[in-house]
Amino acid sequence: MVLAGRAPVRAPQNRRSGGAVRKTARIAAVATIAALSLAACGERPTDEPETATETPTATETEPAEQFPDFKACMVSDSGGFDDKSFNQTSHAGLEAAAEKLGVQTAEVESQSPSEFDDNIAEMVSQGCNSITTVGFLLGDATLKSAKKNKDISYSIVDFAYEKAPANVKGLTFNTAEPSFLAGYLAAAKSETGVVGTFGGLNIPTVTIFMTGFHQGVQRYNEDNGADVKVIGWDPAKPKAGSFTNDFESKTIGQQTAEEMITQGADVIFPVAGPAGLGGLQAAQDNDAWGIWVDTDGCVSAEEYCDILLTSVVKGMDVAVEQAITDAASGTFSNELYVGTLENGGVSLAEFGPNADVDDELAAELEELKAGIIDGSITVG
Structure with missing residues (x-):
């Protein structure tokens, strides 16, 4: 599958001369770019140890049966x-x-x-x-x-x-897989050389996003001779991560993101449910980028769509x-x-309307996606 993105007039990937300038430069023209699929992974929970297998991610056709008593x-x-x-x-x-x-x-x-x-x-x-x-x-x-x-x-x-x-x-x-792609994208778009992520709680279903994001930034640095830094999470130092310890308070999420922005972060990746909306608010107020999680933020949180680079989507529905x-x-x-990305259970949503993702960067993301699917790139 390809990601139906929006390809505005290309802007420099790693330089920004100020908030007003960037928002002027980020006027989007609509085009088609590449799409990244959805997927999920884990162990097979049976009474005997077995390796994980994949199951269908969707009903292919509407069932003929109806179940009014169910x-x-x-x-x-x-x-x-x-x-x-x-x-x-x-x-x-x-x-x-x-x-x-x-x-x-x-x-x-x-x-x-x-x-x-x-x-x-x-x-x-x-x-x-x-x-x-x-x-x-x-x-x-x-x-x-x-x-x-x-x-x-x-x-x-x-x-x-x-x-x-x-x-x-x-x-x-x-979700480490599409988060890896999001981290690479964040590093490519950062002009300060600093990006930030925070979670709601230090639990595996939160930190899996953050780890994939961190690894994607490191891959960008390796491929481009760059030194973009991630604040808020280092898989090697999990106890030092940034967490709101709350999935509901938008105020706490906003304060957490604002602290990261004062440290130079110009991309914020909150993994904190409704509290993460505060992170997007801080990004919007401070002319920074945001990346949403679980669902396409341009649909579920459209008030922040103008500052979204993309969203890491889980096909929970x-x-x-x-x-x-x-x-x-x-x-x-x-x-x-x-x-997983391979079976369509997780994905990277289409790029935000102002993301200015050019063909070269979109192609790099497609190559990384293919590498994750074929196993040549290890994530998580």
């Missing part, structure tokens, strides 16, 4: 289903299943981790046939409920069990819809969902 339910992580990030994208999968399959639905939003057990129990009490939980932090609560209710199919976004029960399916995403489809049709299994 009830598909969902429990969110904190942040709610309007977080413009992973909860909202996962919820779109539930809505798609309801539309295509005719299933009944129920849902509950979690305000804090202390509510996870009770919220899942509420879905059980409502007679749900499948329950999807959204987020790494729901791993323990999901497993506990699944062991008690073996007649219910459970799927969980962003969590993999070493030995999953037969009724539990993990939906994971190797597609994976959730497929898991519900499998449960309703009787083909559900505990085989771990694996998304």
Whole structure:
């Protein structure tokens, strides 16, 4: 696949003479560039050790069957289903299943981790046939409920069990791959030679983005004899990373990004859900670039589209819809969902309208993508 991007008049890749000048220079003319696919990866959670295998990322055609007696339910992580990030994208999968399959639905939003057990129990009490939980932090609560209710199919976004029960399916995403491409792009666009990233919590499903981003910057430096620095994350020093310890406070995210901008960062890559919107706000206020996560920011957070270089996208909606489809049709299994650039489970969204990505840089990103897919470039 190719990335339908926008190719404005080319601007210098590593120099900027000031905020007003850059915003004038970044007037976009629309054209077609290259597209990067979606995907996901992980281990196969069965009772016997096995290697990971990939499963289909989407229903190829609308199912002929309808399942009006089947009830598909969902429990969110904190942040709610309007977080413009992973909860909202996962919820779109539930809505798609309801539309295509005719299933009944129920849902509950979690305000804090202390509510996870009770919220899942509420879905059980409502007679749900499948329950999807959204987020790494729901791993323990999901497993506990699944062991008690073996007649219910459970799927969980962003969590993999070493030995999953037969009724539990993990939906994971190797976001390090498109984040690598985003890091390379960020380094190419930086004029200060400093880019920044921060997370909501120091957990694997957050730091996987940050590690891929860091590695992409290092690859740019290696290929171009550059010395672009990453502040906020170094995989070799994980305890020193920058985290808001909050996925909800836009104010904290904005303050974190502003600190990075004062240190010279002119590209901000927040991996913090709604708190990350504060990072985009800081970038917009300070004439810096932003890169969004989980979904295409020019769609979910369009108020910041003018400063977005791109977004690192996870196909959570597609994976959730497929898991519900499998449960309703009787083909559900505990085989771990694996998304990668190769199978389309993760991707780099089209370039922002003002990103000024020229053909040469777009071609470099395509070559890197191909290298990741064929294994010649190791990411993560």
